[in-house]
Amino acid sequence: MLTRRHEPPLDPKVLEEAAEWLMRLSERDLSDSERAEWECWRASSPERGRAWSRAQVLQGKLGGLPRSLAMSALDRPSSPERRAALGKLALLLAVVPASWGSWKLAQSQQWSADYHTSVGERRELTLADGSHLTLNTDTAIDVLFDTQQRLIQVREGEILVQTAPDASPQGRPFLVSTREGRMQALGTRFTVRQLPSRTQLAVLEGAVRIELANARQAAPLIVNAGQRTDFSSLAFGPLTPTDRNVGAWTQGMLMADKMRLADFVAELARYRRGFVRCDPAIAELRVSGAFPINDTQRTLNMLVQTYPVLVTGHLSGYWVTLSPA
Incomplete structure (x- = not known):
């Protein structure tokens, strides 16, 4: 018998059907005929049964739908808001049981932060000391300046930092902290990216001192x-040469030089709402070129025109699969 870990991924269409039923059941009581239709759908295939089991797990974790999705459930079936909510709900079903915790964490990190960007958004900030920050997609930071220090706390995402000299008599250090450690700028320009359990640092000018x-x-x-x-919170990784394209995202570009397609897709997915999956059969295909992150659909079209890749969209574009052409 297969465990959840080894189960094959569910068909996006089935996930969308399960999301639709979950919405209908959450917004009102079904009639006898509708309930019979739902029971028939659920029992019609093992895959639909699996999808509904995930729906039940998710519903148990949430105690109902999140308010942002539940309100959209009341819209007309063809409304863009409801279709978007269906896509989000189907994506949650795709990654149950970890999805709810991740969803809550992402919401909390974003909306309680001093500054944040949504998926696909970039933002530039000039701080009180004249230092300049650029926030990449899906980023959340706090800015804590006092008489002793200038501190940027990166909760999620990625930033580019251009420090300015401190004009105060104290000569306050410029610090950037993540879950894994604290970095002190030594008159510099650098990028910091918070990963699930590691921090990435690339120094473009000057130097940076790291404490774990x-x-x-x-x-x-x-x-x-x-x-x-x-680096993790316990150990440093090796020092390697900085990729010359490390800051290309600030110009709205994703640069690839013989990059594995699987890695390329993972990077592109950061700038696109929803889920982008690469078929393992083409994961090792090498991709090169300059691709716009402001228009991820255009980038997908460029891949189709240049490489033996087929792009298939489901759930109103929230679920995209790249497969062999």
Whole structure:
């Protein structure tokens, strides 16, 4: 018998059907004929049975639908708001049981942060000391300036930092913290990206000093211009040369140089709402070129025109699959 971990992914169409039934059941009582139709749908195939089991797990975790989705359920069946809500709900069903915790965390990180960007958005900030920040897609930060320090706390996402000299008599250090550690800018320009369990740092100018969060006894690491590293809360990764395209996202571009298609898709998915899946059969296909992140659909079209790739969309574009052409 297969465990959940080894179950094949569910068909997006089936997930959308399950999302529709979950919405209908949450908004009102079904008539006898509708309930019979629902029971028939649920029992008509093992895959639909699996999808509904996930719907029940999700409903149990939520105690009902999130308010943002529940309100959309009341719209007309053909309304854009309801279709968008269906897509979001189907995506939650695709990754149950981890989905609800991740959904709540993402909402909390975004809306309680001092500054944030939504998926596909970039934002530029000039801070009180004259330092400049650029926030990449789906990013949340806090800015904490006092008499002792200038601190940027990265909750999620990625930033580009251009520091300015501190004009205060104290000469306050410029710091960037993540879950894994704290970085001190030594007159510099650099990028920081928060990953699920690691931090990535790339230094473009100057240098950055890193202290690990849970290994205070470890000697700090100095990363100089032209170098990059990643680190956990306990250990530093190796120093490697900085990718010359590391800041291309600030110009609205995703640069690829013989990049695995699977890795390319993972990067592109950061800028697109929904779910983008790469068929393992073409995961090792190498991709090169400059691709716009402001228009991810255009980028997908460019892939189709250049490589033996077929792009299929479901759930009103919320679910996209790349497969062999």
